[in-house]
Amino acid sequence: MTEQKISIHGVWGSRWTFILAATGSAVGLGNIWKFPYITGENGGGAFVLVYLFCIALIGIPIMMAEVLLGRQGRQSPINTMRELVRETGTHKSWKLLGWVGAIAGFLILTYYSVIAGWSLNYVYEMGSGTFSGKDGQQVGSIFDELLANPKQLLFWHSLFMVMVTVVVAQGVIKGLEKAVRILMPLLFLLLILLVGYALSTDSFGRGFAFLFHVDFSKMTWSAALTALGHAFFTLSLGMGAIMVYGSYMPKKASIGGTVLMVAALDTLVALVAGLAIFPIVFSNGLAPGAGPGLMFITLPHAFGNMGFGQLFGTLFFVLVTFAAWSSAISLIEPAVAWVVERFKVNRGLATVMLCFLAWFVGLGTVFSFNLWAEMTLAGFTVFDGLDFLTANIMLPLSGLFIALYVGWVLPQQRVKSELALSQSVLYQLWRFVLRFLAPLAVLIVFMVPLYEKFAG
Ligand code: TRP
Numbered sequence: 135m136t137e138q139k140i141s142i143h144g145v146w147g148s149r150w151t152f153i154l155a156a157t158g159s160a161v162g163l164g165n166i167w168k169f170p171y172i173t174g175e176n177g178g179g180a181f182v183l184v185y186l187f188c189i190a191l192i193g194i195p196i197m198m199a200e201v202l203l204g205r206q207g208r209q210s211p212i213n214t215m216r217e218l219v220r221e222t223g224t225h226k227s228w229k230l231l232g233w234v235g236a237i238a239g240f241l242i243l244t245y246y247s248v249i250a251g252w253s254l255n256y257v258y259e260m261g262s263g264t265f266s267g268k269d270g271q272q273v274g275s276i277f278d279e280l281l282a283n284p285k286q287l288l289f290w291h292s293l294f295m296v297m298v299t300v301v302v303a304q305g306v307i308k309g310l311e312k313a314v315r316i317l318m319p320l321l322f323l324l325l326i327l328l329v330g331y332a333l334s335t336d337s338f339g340r341g342f343a344f345l346f347h348v349d350f351s352k353m354t355w356s357a358a359l360t361a362l363g364h365a366f367f368t369l370s371l372g373m374g375a376i377m378v379y380g381s382y383m384p385k386k387a388s389i390g391g392t393v394l395m396v397a398a399l400d401t402l403v404a405l406v407a408g409l410a411i412f413p414i415v416f417s418n419g420l421a422p423g424a425g426p427g428l429m430f431i432t433l434p435h436a437f438g439n440m441g442f443g444q445l446f447g448t449l450f451f452v453l454v455t456f457a458a459w460s461s462a463i464s465l466i467e468p469a470v471a472w473v474v475e476r477f478k479v480n481r482g483l484a485t486v487m488l489c490f491l492a493w494f495v496g497l498g499t500v501f502s503f504n505l506w507a508e509m510t511l512a513g514f515t516v517f518d519g520l521d522f523l524t525a526n527i528m529l530p531l532s533g534l535f536i537a538l539y540v541g542w543v544l545p546q547q548r549v550k551s552e553l554a555l556s557q558s559v560l561y562q563l564w565r566f567v568l569r570f571l572a573p574l575a576v577l578i579v580f581m582v583p584l585y586e587k588f589a590g
Contacts, residue, residue: 204380
């Protein structure tokens with residue numbers, strides 16, 4: 135039976151490696167760059183609350199389902215789904231799940247690398263003291279100049295993609311495991327340092343209130359869709375990243391406990407990032423709703439005007455880059471694992487080919503900030519469009535189908551064999567959420583904004 139299955143790509147040394155790797159995947163630009171700026175754009179507290187609900191009620195149960203699928207299949211998500219469909223005689227359209235996932239991950243990587251490139255650029259700029267003593271406007275125009283300069287964006291995007299290629303090419307055990315062991319603890323250390331700084335500003339209370347004071351009059355359905363999409367994005371759900379990491383998870387490790395830990399760490403980092411960023415935003419009289427530039431404009435401004443700002447600022451962007459790195463690795467891993475299995479090529483070659491392709495498609499995002507800024511489809515630039523399509527559509531949809539597959543289609547026997555608590559109330563609860571609550575919630579949050587858009 136499934137007991138004997140082992141992934142050809144390796145097995146994690148222990149449950150802790152899975153926790154580190156999955157946390158490395160989950161904690162990334164989503165937590166530090168995206169969460170604060172979409173929270174700022176959507177008014178704060180109420181949005182945060184909806185997001186927390188989405189994590190707890192939809193994200194965690196679906197994450198468990200994804201890990202479970204990976205451990206059942208022990209292959210790339212594409213072949214895991216193919217195998218499960220074959221073994222259990224379920225309808226073959228479920229195989230699509232693996233495909234949608236791998237494609238979504240690939241597409242996310244194409245723009246993720248460009249944003250991570252901004253962060254690399256800021257390590258350099260911070261380190262060389264570019265922001266020292268600059269006012270908000272000057273810092274803002276430095277950011278605008280970066281976006282307007284395709285050559286510079288291209289350089290950093292390329293460098294980041296090379297970093298990803300190097301780690302992924304070395305393989306799961308050597309590359310990923312080593313990388314996350316070093317990167318993750320460092321990341322936590324640096325974040326704590328930053329909150330310490332935020333505490334020393336005069337606006338910690340305001341930043342705190344912005345994040346946690348709930349005012350539902352600011353909430354809209356499209357904000358709820360953003361919160362839901364972000365819950366998937368930040369937990370790395372719905373594209374096989376967690377599935378593929380699950381496929382390297384030792385059989386005896388508990389899925390529920392492990393997933394809870396990862397989700398808790400991820401949420402903690404996002405909230406802590408918010409607590410570090412918003413006090414600085416307010417103490418400098420900056421706007422929380424500044425958009426994607428929030429982190430890249432407000433923070434350098436603050437760092438540029440504080441004691442040891444050059445040091446803290448450089449550290450901060452090093453941290454962001456590390457976080458993005460360990461996430462980007464997981465975006466391409468499902469596709470790499472599949473190419474290795476399907477074409478029997480070695481891992482290095484598969485990685486180089488796929489990363490090159492992602493780099494090339496990423497040029498679209500690079501140019502969407504300058505040369506192609508006017509080129510829009512339904513109001514979306516290439517970057518906006520990719521972000522919306524992947525985070526708000528592909529991830530929730532594929533999450534929905536993962537819930538339905540594990541809740542309704544996959545034989546109970548298999549589900550129970552993966553979970554230690556198969557007799558308990560918790561198990562019943564989880565099953566209920568997968569079968570009814572999560573699909574319904576996704577459908578509602580998904581349909582209402584579309585309905586409003588086209589009916590109104
Ligand atoms: N979770 C990461 C972040 O917050 C991004 C990410 C990595 C991701 N792998 C993923 C998002 C898989 C969706 C699916 O930055």
